[in-house]
Structures are given as C-alpha cells and as structure tokens.
Amino acid sequence: xxxxxxxxxxxxxxxxxxxxxxxxxxxxxxxxxxxxxxxxxxxxxxxxxxxxxxxxxxxxxxxxxxxxxxxxxxxxxxxxxxxxxxxxxxxxxxxxxxxxxxxxxxxxxxxxxxxxxxxxxxxxxxxxxxxxxxxxxx
Numbered sequence: 393x394x395x396x397x398x399x400x401x402x403x404x405x406x407x408x409x410x411x412x413x414x415x416x417x418x419x420x421x422x423x424x425x426x427x428x429x430x431x432x433x434x435x436x437x438x439x440x441x442x443x444x445x446x447x448x449x450x451x452x453x454x455x456x457x458x459x460x461x462x463x464x465x466x467x468x469x470x471x472x473x474x475x476x477x478x479x480x481x482x483x484x485x486x487x488x489x490x491x492x493x494x495x496x497x498x499x500x501x502x503x504x505x506x507x508x509x510x511x512x513x514x515x516x517x518x519x520x521x522x523x524x525x526x527x528x529x530x
Contacts, residue, residue: 423487423511429463432456440527453528458521459484459514467511470504475526477502482520486512 437451459465459482467489477484478501486494486502489509496502504510504526514520 421487421493423467424464424513426466427464429460429514430465431458431460435528437528447527449529451528451530452525454523454525456480456521457524458519459512460519461514461517463520464513465511467509470508470510470526471506473504473526473528474506475504475524477504477525478523480521480523482514482518483516484512484520484522485515486510 433456435453435455437453440447440450440452443452457465477496479496479498481498483498484496486496487510488494494502
C-alpha cells in the first residue's frame with residue numbers, strides 16, 4: 393500500500409467519523425416517538441369537583457417519574473393540563489418548542505403552562521427522578 397492510498401483511507405475514515413458525529417448530535421435534539429427508559433408511578437389524585445368551583449371533572453394529580461440514563465418522554469403539549477415539575481434527583485434536559493433547551497437539576501422546579509410544548513430526556517449516566525403534579529381531566 394502506498395502513502396497516497398493510506399492518506400485517502402484516513403481522509404475517508406475522518407469524513408465518515410465526522411458525518412456519524414454530526415448525526416449523533418442532530419439525533420440528540422430529536423424527540424422520541426414514544427416513552428423510553430421511564431417508569432411512571434401510579435398517580436395520587438384528588439377530584440377537584442368537590443374542592444374548587446368551576447373545575448368539575450378535573451383532578452389534581454401527582455406522580456413520581458424515573459428517567460433511566462437515556463430515558464426520554466416524547467413531544468407533548470400541556471394545553472388543558474397545566475403542571476409543575478420538581479427534580480428530586482439528577483438532571484433532566486427539557487426541550488421546549490420555540491424557547492430552547494434547559495437543564496433542570498435536583499432541587500429545580502419548572503412550570504408547564506398551556507403554551508408548553510416540550511419533550512424531556514436524561515442525558516446523564518445517573519438515574520433522574522422528578523415529582524410531576526398537574527391538573528388533569530381523566
């Protein structure tokens with residue numbers, strides 16, 4: 393094998409590596425089609441019909457959601473289902489449509505209002521646990 397063949401081979405390998413690397417970066421910003429690597433607890437819910445006027449048929453719902461490393465929630469909206477999330481352990485990366493990407497760490501709390509369209513993932517090697525509360529219509 394001559395030096396020219398080796399140089400072309402190295403260039404080809406570098407180009408393939410860069411293309412693969414770009415694909416991985418782009419892929420990290422693409423929401424999954426369905427939940428992966430997540431465990432959602434059975435909800436604890438309170439029927440708000442008997443608690444607050446004007447919210448008949450809605451519940452205050454609280455769930456513990458565990459994201460394993462690489463776990464992700466698909467793109468979804470909170471229209472008609474406002475919520476508040478508190479990160480109990482780890483880091484959750486939230487991708488908010490039209491607003492950007494945000495890392496939420498243990499102790500952080502964020503709001504999911506009627507304009508929130510987002511997806512979330514655990515990009516770390518550690519388990520992430522969140523407490524998710526929302527007003528829900530079953």
